[in-house]
Amino acid sequence: MATVWVLGDQLNVAIGALAAADPSRDTVLMVESARKIGSRPWHRQRLHFYLSSMRHFAADLRAAGWRVDYRHAPTMGAGLAAHIAEHSPDRVVATEPNSVAARAMFQRLGVETVASDQFLTPIADFAAWAATRKQLKMEDFYRRQRVRLGYLMDGEAPAGGQWNYDHENREPPPKKGPWPWPAPPVSALDAIDAEVIAALPADSTGEAPTGTWAVTRAQALERLDHFVSNVLPMFGPHEDAMLAGNWHLAHSMLSPCLNSGLLLPGEVCDAVQRAFDAGRVPIASAEGFIRQVIGWREYVRGLYWLWMPEYAHLNELGATRPLPPVFRDSSRTEMACMKWCVGEVESRAWTHHIPRLMVMGNLALIAGVDPGEMTEWMWESFVDGAEWVMVPNVVGMSLHADGGRMATKPYAAGGAYIDRMGDFCKGCRYDRKARTGDDACPFTTLYWDFLLRHSERFVRNPRMGTQVRAAQKLSDADAVRQRAADVLQMLDSGRL
Ligand SMILES: Cc1cc2nc3c(=O)[nH]c(=O)nc-3n(C[C@H](O)[C@H](O)[C@H](O)COP(=O)(O)OP(=O)(O)OC[C@H]3O[C@@H](n4cnc5c(N)ncnc54)[C@H](O)[C@@H]3O)c2cc1C
Ligand code: SF4
Known part of the structure; x- marks a missing residue:
């Protein structure tokens, strides 16, 4: 008899060790570790998603005839030891894990993978591809993935004649409603959910679960079907837009299910390909979405395994500011964009990519927030948080702490970008155009200050040089620096 140990981000019967196991012979082990649960103040919806998905998965396995040993233990190791003492399996086997820490744990505990x-x-x-390249460009990797996996291909050429329709997908938000994007499905919470919610630690943050996030395979498939049938044809044009009155736009919100294993990337892309083949989805939408999944998602995972564990500790810009209070409490800030973005994290544990990158990540970048602190905050606050995807996105993409290994330029922006792509600035107490004075937009001030602070580093960067030279020519540079110092002081003390 073998034991198959399934971790909370491997919840799928079709993968790895579980796919090869036999329910009439083998036992499944799942462990909830008290140490992990108590390790930090998790967002309620994130912790609920993780624990409820695990418990529902165990229930589904039992219903399908599997023997499941579901343990609540002080640590993962203690859970395994108790299982071995009780069941004496011939061997313990697991699917290759998704984090450096889990890999080390399996090695330490002698678990075969x-x-x-x-x-x-x-x-x-991925490592073999990377070894042949001078630069690890996502676009090169993505095209190779298209050919290798065969999505959206016409023989050897890309369907529609182009590899990339990104330029069609950067539209600002539509001026007025009604918005065309249907509301995402919501599932009723059941007895397992109630049990998980009742036992959430007292220091959990954010609002209580509402059924937004799928916690079973059936709910995940319902979300996938809803997305492909009703939303995917609109995916793309407003991908980068931010609207205070609409939190989801045409995003799929499939990341938690993909990261937990409830959905597999191949089946998600197959569903998109079928909809495209049936003429139900324009090429720009299908391509835009497929690029995220077979391109970005696989690329950041490849980089994670290529560069970890050192990568998580990089801090090339020497950013040491502790995470400012506004990230943990949206109620007092007068920055309308941050109030909305952090408020969304509080109420749903999720925002789409642009609030993460161009508002919250951008503020952390231009204010010089410690990359480790930012990663920790995102890790505990987002329902789809997973180290393999979060570390490259925070350390590399967002905070440029890797010195440009992943993104050739830092995603720094002032109020003008946020105004163009969102609808927050009109109602804001700050003036997005002003960089000095009491009403100056903190993003605009800190953006110019960031360019001045790091001008030596970025002036020769072909994608940054023009902006840096413009900063160097500012006649009010001293006033910008002074206002930036005041803004940072207010940010640190929670008065901004
Ligand atoms: C600072 C920062 C932190 C992030 N942290 C996470 C994280 O912890 N977990 C996570 O899943 N994503 C993370 N992302 C990537 C991205 O923001 C989310 O995957 C996306 O917003 C999830 O919403 P969605 O499912 O509606 O995505 P969609 O817009 O519908 O995209 C479809 C899918 O593509 C994949 N994808 C899209 N962009 C990326 C990307 N940059 N990297 C990897 N996969 C991508 C996701 O699996 C996503 O579900 C982060 C991005 C930034 C800038
Ligand atoms: S003015 Fe500045 S702080 Fe206010 S919403 Fe716009 S970008 Fe954000």
């Missing part, structure tokens, strides 16, 4: 097919790109395949 089998290759994971939870992703579309084996780790060794």
Whole structure:
């Protein structure tokens, strides 16, 4: 008899060790570790999603005839030891895990692992590709993925004649409603959910779960079907837009299910391909979405395994500011964009990519927030948080703490960008155009200050040089620096 140990981000019977196991012979082990649960103040919806998905998965396995040993233990190791003492398995096997820490844990505990097919790109395949390149450009990797996996291909050419329709997908928000994007499905909370919610630690943050996030395979498939049938045809044009009155736009919100294993990337892309083949989805929408999944998602996972564990500790810009209070409490800030973005995190544990990158990440970048602190905050606050995707996105993409290994330029922006892509600035107490004075937009001030502070580093960067030279020519540079110092002081003391 073998034991198959399934972790909370491997919840799928079709992958790795579980796919190879036999329910009439083998036992499944799942462990809830008290140490992990108590390790930080998790957002309620994040912790609920994780625990409820695990418990529902165990219930579904039992219903399908599996023997499941579901343990509540002080640590993962203690859970395994108690299981071995009681069941004496011949061997303990698991699917290759998704984090450096879990890999080390399996090695330490002597757990055998089998290759994971939870992703579309084996780790060794990405490393082999990377070894042949001078620069690891996402676009090069993505095109190779299209050819290798065959999505949206006409023989050897890209369907529609172009590899990338990104330029069609950067529209600002529509001027007025009604918005065309249907509301996402909501599932009723059941007895398992109630049990999880009742036992959430007292220091959990954010609002209580409402059924927004799928916690079973059936709910995940319902979300996928809703997205492909009703939303995907609109995916793309407003991908980067932010609207105070609409939190989801045409995003899929499938990231939590993809990261937990409730959905597999291949089946998600197959559903998109079928809808495209049936003429129900324009090429720009299908391509825009497929690029996120077979491109960005697989690319950041490849980089994670290529560069960890050192990568998580990089801090090339020497950013040491503790996480400002506004990230943990949206109620007092007068920055309308931050109030909305952090408020969304509080109420749903999720925002789409642009609030993460161009508002919250941008503020952390231009204010010089410590990358480790920012990663920790995102890690505990977002329902889809997973180290393999969060670390490259925070350290590399957002905070440029890797010195440009992942993104060739820092995603720094002032109020003008946020005004163009969102609808917050009109009602804000600050003036997005002003960089000095009491009403100056903190983003605009800090953006110019960031360019001045790091001008030596970025002046020769072909994608940044023009902006840096413009900053160097500012006649009010001293006033900008002074206002930036005041803004940072207010940010640190929670008065901004
Ligand atoms: C600072 C920062 C932190 C992030 N942290 C996470 C995280 O912890 N977990 C996470 O899943 N995503 C993270 N992302 C990526 C991205 O923001 C989310 O995947 C996306 O917003 C999830 O919403 P969605 O499912 O509606 O995505 P959609 O817009 O519908 O995109 C479809 C899918 O593509 C994948 N995807 C899109 N962009 C990325 C990306 N940059 N990296 C990897 N996969 C991507 C996701 O699986 C997503 O579900 C982060 C981005 C930034 C800038
Ligand atoms: S003016 Fe500045 S602080 Fe206010 S919403 Fe616009 S970008 Fe945000």
